[in-house]
Amino acid sequence: MDKSKVYFTDFKATGHENLLQKLHRLMKTAGFENIDFTDKYAAIKIHFGEYGNIAFLRPNYAKVVADYVKELGGKPFLTDCNTLYVGSRKNALDHLDTAYVNGFSPLQTGCHVLIADGLKGTDETIVPIDGEYVKEAKIGHAIMDADVFISLTHFKGHEMAGFGGTIKNIGMGCGSRAGKMEQHCDGKPSVNEAECVGCGSCQRICAHGAPIMENRKVHIDHDKCVGCGRCLAVCPKDAIAADFSDSVAMLNYKMAEYSLAVCKDRPCFHVSLICDVSPNCDCHAENDIPIIPNVGMLASFDPVALDQACADLCNQMTPVKESVLGQNLAHEHDEAHCDCDHDHFHMTHPDTEWKTCIEHAVKIGLGTNEYELVRI
Structure with a gap:
């Protein structure tokens, strides 16, 4: 497979171009307008953030994506599925309340919010994929009903998957409650x-x-x-x-196969922002200080290459000394070895790893981990 193009820009802004305009230019340069949006429903998959967490992406970024879809003749909506755990997003009503509290109202973003798997997390579409570990993926119905799928991801650490990137946002995030159970455990x-x-x-x-x-x-x-x-x-x-009983590797395999179920046979586009890189998922009702400084914004048609590029860029950054990562490094290495070859995300959560997700995603044809980074 040829290398995929991943487009990148940093968070520097000028009086001539703010960050929202820069995101629009990034998407345009990455080929967003090659998708036919005319009279098409476009699902924008985003994490609205658990109540109490403030590391999630600002709704301003979601508005850029939604407005761009409308500019091209499409009908966008922001979406996510209900959580498996008990929290502020366990049903559609609480989920909507949390989304609105966190700023994702139609007045702020310019489009509506649909909780894809319905009131109680049971409104799902069964998608046959005959994967190695998943035969039928259970995906939130509104997501599968859309003509175009867009992922808008906050790239961060994750206490189970190593990092929460595009594949995590799609695979786990688009699963109905039963789909999330299947990925986390034996489904019971x-x-x-x-x-x-x-x-x-x-x-x-x-x-x-x-x-x-x-x-x-x-x-x-x-x-x-x-x-x-x-x-x-x-x-x-x-x-x-x-029962969260499966191994990290098994979780990664299933997330990759669920992502394939969501993305196959329709136009898809993926955006990932590496900012406020908290050590844990935005599903937490709190967020710790970032483990690394802000990096930039990336876009690609290939979700696997996008995750790989994000991970590589993060691992090039100097850890924040006071963060979980910085503290873990201080315990493991003396000062002369702080810049040694290691993985920031594994060092943040030593019981996790993310590479099996990338490897399996490549194996099943979701994308490639070989990429060309195009800086704009």
């Missing part, structure tokens, strides 16, 4: 019996008889469970949760 939830009040809501919603009530406490029969996630949505005490 369990009950914290200490929190269970025996109300029977999970039994009433389950079509397969998986929740079993004994002594006014429920447990899930995994032989009957199909992993639909409906019980998580209706539990009034949030006593039901997924």
